[in-house]
Amino acid sequence: MSGFKVLQPGLLTLIQDAGRFGHHRIGLTTGGPLDALAFKWANRLVDNPMNSTALEISIGGLVLEAETDAQIVLAGAEMPLKINGIEQERWHAHRVKAGDKVEVGFSSQGARAYLAVSGGFQIEHSFSSSATVTREGIGGINGEKLQQSDYLHCHPPGEHRAFRLPEEHRPDYFDDISLRVITGYQQHAFSDYQKRLFFSSEYTVTDRADRMGYRLEGPEVKPSFDGILSEGICHGAIQIPADGQPIVLLNDRQTIGGYPKIGSMIAMDTARMAQLLPGSRISFEEITIDDAHNLHCLAHVRFNNTEPDQVD
Known part of the structure; x- marks a missing residue:
């Protein structure tokens, strides 16, 4: 066999590709990486297509044993990477050989890191994607987070270019x-005062923050009504439930909901928020949809124009 054996699965490690799109009509959510930028860089640094399947590691603690020769890279949160007990640079592709032990330690800054392998992990797709959504029991291996003794199949070794992202281009x-x-x-369900309160206040990330959504704690924001007819919910939607504490909905959100929504966070910033641990502080800034389009286009151009260094 060609692949990696899971010796320790870590606190929460999920198999993810770019996400499951086009299935909201049957109630399936998107899934995919919480930090799409780190995910894309992980694949790019081992010369993979952007939708290749990788591992999303939350907090850390993953240990794998290679049973193939391959290139691997770890991008995202500051989790130490060791190969055969020797610490290696993150955001840098490294060669591993059959029998090598790959360890991802616990994060000192940030919450999610992405481990990609040359050629991508070979996982059977469910509804056009390998993305794991544990709430729906779909994707990945049996719809579950990684378990000890799971086996991650890979393509046999081949020729792949390998890259390193210079430090000045790595996100903080x-x-x-x-x-x-x-x-x-x-x-319009929120008075001018309530909107000013929301955009001028500081909120704290609670321990009820996961892939479905980040529940925040701070000044209560009250709409003029308690609920609406359930409707489709977009990524980044900020729901205000009866207790007035915002919930920012993320990749594994339900597809419909009935709480009033004051707005939606842009995808670039949901990725930044998903790197926060409980106790972190955030505030909100209102922008226009034109601003959002400009920011998205600039980020796309910046990613494409940033040339990583090729390594041997």
Whole structure:
């Protein structure tokens, strides 16, 4: 066989590709990487297509044994990477050989890291994607997080270019950040005072923060009504439930919901938020949809124009 054996699965390691799109109509959510930028860099640094299947490691603790020769890379949160007990640079492709032990330690900054292998992990697709959504029991291996003794199949060794991302291009993962929000049509359910309160206050990430959504704690925001007819929910939607504490919905969100929404966070910033641990502080900044389009286009151009260094 050609692949990696899971010796220790870590706290929460999930098999993910770019996500499961086009299935909301039957109630299946998107899944995919919480930090799409780190995920894309992980694949790019081992010369993979952007949708190749990788591992999303939350907090850390993953140990694998290679049973193939391959290139691997770890991108994202500051989790130490060791190969055969020797610490290696993150954001840098490394050769491993059959019998090598790959360890990802626990994070000192940030919450999610992505381990990619040359050629991608070979996982059977469910509804056009390998993305694991444990709430729905779909994707990955039996719809579950990684388990001890799982086997991650890979392509046999081949010729792949390998790269390193220079430090000046690597993202920083801060604990105190401002996140950009586009207000939606339901903003009219909130008075001017309530909107000013929301956009001028600081909120704390609670321990109820997961792939479905980040529950925040801070000044209560109250809409003029308690609920609406259930409707489709977009990625980054900020729901305000009865207790007035915002919930930012993420990749594994339910596809419909009935809480009023003050707006939606842009995808670039949901990725930054998903790198926050409980206790981190955030604030919100209102931007227009035109601003959001410009930011998205600039980020796309920046990613494509950033040339990593090729390594031997």
